Every structure is written in C-alpha cells, then in structure tokens.
Amino acid sequence: MHVVVVGSFNLDHVWQADTLPAPGATLAGRYHTGPGGKGFNQAIAACRAGAETAFFCALGDDAGARIASHLAKIDGLRLIAHLSANTPTGSAGIFVDRQGRNSIVIGAGANAELTPAHLAAQDTLFRLAKVVLVQLETRIDTVHKALAMARDAGARTVLNPAPANAESSAELLALADVITPNETEFAALIARHTALQIPAEAVASASDAVLHSHCRTLHPGGSVVITLGSAGCFVSHGENRHGDSHSHYRLPACPAKVVDTTGAGDAFNGAFCAAWAQHPCRALAEHLTFASRYAARACEREGAALAMPQLAPA
Numbered sequence: 395m396h397v398v399v400v401g402s403f404n405l406d407h408v409w410q411a412d413t414l415p416a417p418g419a420t421l422a423g424r425y426h427t428g429p430g431g432k433g434f435n436q437a438i439a440a441c442r443a444g445a446e447t448a449f450f451c452a453l454g455d456d457a458g459a460r461i462a463s464h465l466a467k468i469d470g471l472r473l474i475a476h477l478s479a480n481t482p483t484g485s486a487g488i489f490v491d492r493q494g495r496n497s498i499v500i501g502a503g504a505n506a507e508l509t510p511a512h513l514a515a516q517d518t519l520f521r522l523a524k525v526v527l528v529q530l531e532t533r534i535d536t537v538h539k540a541l542a543m544a545r546d547a548g549a550r551t552v553l554n555p556a557p558a559n560a561e562s563s564a565e566l567l568a569l570a571d572v573i574t575p576n577e578t579e580f581a582a583l584i585a586r587h588t589a590l591q592i593p594a595e596a597v598a599s600a601s602d603a604v605l606h607s608h609c610r611t612l613h614p615g616g617s618v619v620i621t622l623g624s625a626g627c628f629v630s631h632g633e634n635r636h637g638d639s640h641s642h643y644r645l646p647a648c649p650a651k652v653v654d655t656t657g658a659g660d661a662f663n664g665a666f667c668a669a670w671a672q673h674p675c676r677a678l679a680e681h682l683t684f685a686s687r688y689a690a691r692a693c694e695r696e697g698a699a700l701a702m703p704q705l706a707p708a
C-alpha cells in the first residue's frame with residue numbers, strides 16, 4: 395500500500411451563483427451534488443495520481459455511503475468504513491461564485507463517530523503504508539491515533555490542518571513529518587500555537603526569512619508547506635530536508651483556467667502524498683511541483699472528488 399488516508403467523507407451539495415450569498419440575500423444559482431469530504435477527495439486524488447491507496451472513514455447507512463462505495467470501487471480505492479446505524483453520512487453545503495471561490499458549511503454526521511478504537515484494528519494497514527495522510531474534519535483523538543500508529547509503523551506522516559477553525563495540539567503537529575496549511579490555516583495555527591501573529595492576507599507577501607522563522611517556531615521538528623493559491627507555495631524544512639537542497643524556498647503555481655477551487659487543497663495533498671510514496675528517494679520539491687500541476691488541473695473542473703484528474707508523476 396502506498397498511501398493510507400484517514401478522514402472525512404461528505405455528500406457535497408453545491409450551488410453556483412455569480413457571487414457568494416451575503417447575509418439575508420437570496421440568489422438564483424445552479425445546483426449539483428456529488429462526493430466530497432477532505433479525506434475522500436484526498437484519497438481519490440492519491441488514487442488517480444497512481445498510488446495504491448486505502449481510505450479509512452465513517453459513513454451512515456444511506457445513499458451517501460452507497461455513493462462513496464461506488465466511486466471507491468470504480469477508482470480502485472480500498473475503502474474501509476465504520477458504518478453508523480443511527481447517524482447520517484457527513485454533508486457539506488457549498489456556494490461557489492463566478493471566480494471559483496467557495497464558502498462551505500459542514501454537517502459532520504458519521505464523520506464525528508470515527509474513534510481511535512476503530513483504528514486500533516488497522517495495525518496491518520498502517521504497517522503497509524509508505525505515507526499516511528490526515529486532515530482535521532475527523533475527531534482530533536482519531537487523527538492523533540492515526541499519526542501515532544503511522545509513526546510506530548515507520549510510515550511518513552502528512553497532516554493537512556484543514557479546516558482553519560479546527561482544534562489541534564502541539565503534540566499532534568509534532569507527529570507530522572510535513573504539515574500543509576493554506577494561508578488561512580497557517581495564520582490560525584500561528585495564532586493558536588505560538589506567541590506570534592500574522593494576518594492570513596499577509597502570508598503570501600511576507601518575506602521568505604519571516605515565513606521560515608514562523609514555520610520553525612510552529613513546527614520545529616518537521617517541514618511546513620504553505621499553499622498560497624495562485625501564488626504557489628512556500629516550503630520550510632527543519633533538520634530533515636527530505637532530499638531538498640535548500641532549507642526554505644518558494645515554488646510557483648501552475649497556470650489554470652479556474653472553474654471551481656473546491657477541493658484544490660485536497661488535490662494538492664493527495665497528489666503530493668501519492669508522488670512521495672511512489673518515489674520516496676526523489677526530492678520533496680519534485681513532488682510538490684507535481685502536486686501544483688495536479689491541483690491546477692483539478693481547479694479546471696467542477697466538483698470535489700469527481701474533479702480529480704487521472705495524472706501520475708512521470
């Protein structure tokens with residue numbers, strides 16, 4: 395197994411309109427529904443980027459669960475789901491504007507019922523993994539357990555600390571070899587975990603020296619990859635540079651004709667882990683360059699999981 399993803403599955407309900415709705419506004423838009431959830435999107439991306447992938451999640455006993463199983467089967471994703479009899483599959487209400495920007499409301503549903511005890515039986519799966527990838531749409535104790543099991547098993551660990559308002563602890567961050575916040579998530583982590591402050595809008599334009607220093611304070615034992623949308627990403631390493639020559643650097647974004655940015659970060663994370671797992675001896679910068687290319691293609695299509703392209707690293 396190349397990649398194990400532990401995380402959320404949501405049934406996404408998406409409305410596309412000219413603008414995002416202001417409080418009290420009623421807009422006319424176009425509706426579609428489809429599979430999503432940060433965990434599932436990342437797992438499908440890893441799969442479609444050529445990695446043998448397993449996804450561990452919790453689902454209700456309903457149509458959402460059947461959609462997850464159906465797509466996993468088509469994509470060759472190994473789906474291991476705890477089935478909740480009384481709680482519906484997770485859901486998300488998503489508004490997308492003309493520029494492809496989104497606002498999202500989550501109903502956790504069964505995602506909130508995935509416990510550390512459910513993971514405990516998956517020891518063999520973790521021992522087979524090259525890279526274990528988690529996000530924060532799942533209970534923090536379960537995310538913690540997944541990273542701890544991955545560390546014990548000798549797998550590389552990646553934490554995508556999304557969404558920005560999710561709880562996290564210093565112990566949790568310390569279990570990740572690489573954390574991958576976007577600028578909003580990075581600003582939230584800095585405010586929560588350090589005595590420093592940086593507004594989300596100032597992250598992309600901050601100097602490399604300032605960003606590197608903030609990253610080192612936030613995550614002294616590991617690497618930080620800050621995704622910056624059309625400004626690319628910033629990379630900061632600690633002692634382990636994972637094959638890179640520089641302690642910190644920027645990579646440009648790939649040009650894209652943006653239709654929908656929902657799941658862009660998920661595309662990046664899934665593709666990055668897939669590339670790292672398949673080619674563990676290559677420099678991290680190479681995997682991140684591939685991930686940017688992969689995410690750009692995902693933004694050119696509507697939807698979340700279904701927008702992930704079939705594109706493997708060369």
Ligand code: RIB
Nearest residue numbers: 404430431432486657698
């Ligand atoms: O990252 C995008 C995802 O966030 C959507 O698919 C939605 O389900 C929410 O989890």
